[in-house]
Amino acid sequence: MxxxxxxxxxxxxxxxxxxxxxxxxxxxxxxxxxxxxxxxxxxxxxxxxxxxxxxxxxxxxxxxxxxxxxxxxxxxxxxxxxxxxxxxxxxxxxxxxxxxxxxxxxxxxxxxxxxxxxxxxxxxxxxxxxxxxxxxxxxxxxxxxxxxxxxxSPFIVRIYAELLKIVLQAFSALTLTALIIVFATLIEGGLYYSLFTMIQLNVELYFWPFRNQIYGYTLAIGFLWTLLHLLDWLMYSFKESPGSKNYTNKQIDYHKKNKSFLSLQITPLPANKEKEEAVENSANTNPIIN
Incomplete structure (x- = not known):
């Protein structure tokens, strides 16, 4: 042909x-x-x-x-x-x-x-x-x-990010299509050689003669798809750290100085067990939130 x-x-x-x-x-x-x-x-x-x-x-x-x-x-x-x-x-x-x-x-x-x-x-x-x-x-x-x-982000970065999403979706579809074509090529080649070996049937092939080009383009598309996913992952992997819950004295002093909260007077626990039980029973029956 x-x-x-x-x-x-x-x-x-x-x-x-x-x-x-x-x-x-x-x-x-x-x-x-x-x-x-x-x-x-x-x-x-x-x-x-x-x-x-x-x-x-x-x-x-x-x-x-x-x-x-x-x-x-x-x-x-x-x-x-x-x-x-x-x-x-x-x-x-x-x-x-x-x-x-x-x-x-x-x-x-x-x-x-x-x-x-x-x-x-x-x-x-x-x-x-x-x-x-x-x-x-x-x-x-x-x-x-x-x-x-x-x-x-700046305007250029926003354009790049949106473009990356569109290109990634397009390459995902291309990769899927390329894999389908590779699968069809392998099936076509397998059926041809099976039929030719068994009944000496000579048929016209569409994908198999171009298998090397198909494999090459599929590998290239797959490589670009992987690269785009890596870039996408790097953008998504950004996280703001909440910091440690074990605050240092420097942090405590800084926030006490810059933000005013209500100063609470800490009262000691009751001295004997009877008072403890009385306070606990009172809290269970009539809890009060100060």
Whole structure:
């Protein structure tokens, strides 16, 4: 075949590649928007409320109030209106079901063994919710940090950052298309040699004669795609450090000098045990926040 004979094939490939790049770009963008929206909804509507309720149960020392909080938690998240069952995390749903089972068993048989199982299920659920909350926050903050950093950057840097995103999406689609063509080339070559060996069938090949060029272009596109992902990762990896929670005397003196807070008088603890118990009972029955 002459080179002119491949013009229709090349034209068709260009059209298919253009369609594939556009489709992949739009599909991935829509999926990313949906993913971030669902992640934000999970944090706002479920995880923040659930972790606050679980910590409230664990930190409550007044026994009747403690049991009421467990019951309220049980009824709140098992109701049909609960956001739990629209959660993106099947792990949280399954572990809440474990808590639900242990709570029902404890209601029927309030033994120490059942109470241990109930508290263990609550502890495991709290750990999982806390882990998911941290993971989801990191996903969202990675996006927010990138946009905030870009908005604070000079105009040229903003153009570069937006252009990098567009080029990265385009190269992702090109890489996927190139891998599909490589896969089709290997299938075509394998089928040809299998048929030619078995039945001496001679057919016209479209991809296999250009396999070296296809492999070369695919490697080049893959290398550029990797390089662009590396640049993207370097931009996303920027994080503001919160610093250490162990403050130095210099930090304490600086902030005391620059910001005025209410000076509190620290009173010593009661001297004897009876006074301690009286204060604790009074706080449990009638807590006062100064």
């Amino acid at each position: 002459n080179l002119k004979d491949y013009i229709p094939l090349v034209s068709a490939l260009v059209i298919v590649l253009g369609w594939a790049v556009t489709y992949f770009f739009n599909l991935k963008l829509k999926a990313k928007e949906t993913f971030l929206s669902r992640t934000e909804n999970d944090i706002r509507n479920l995880l923040l409320h659930m972790i606050a309720d679980l910590r409230g149960i664990r930190e409550e020392k007044h026994h009747p109030t403690h049991l009421r909080k467990i019951k309220s938690f049980f009824e709140k998240y098992r109701s049909p209106s609960s956001h739990l069952y629209l959660s993106t995390s099947s792990l949280i749903i399954k572990q809440f079901n474990h808590f639900e089972e242990h709570y029902v068993l404890y209601q029927n048989n309030n033994s120490s063994e059942q109470l241990d199982n109930l508290y263990t299920s609550l502890s495991i659920l709290e750990d999982s919710v806390n882990m998911k909350l941290n993971d989801y926050r990191q996903v969202l903050f990675k996006q927010y940090n990138w946009f905030y950093r870009v908005e604070k």
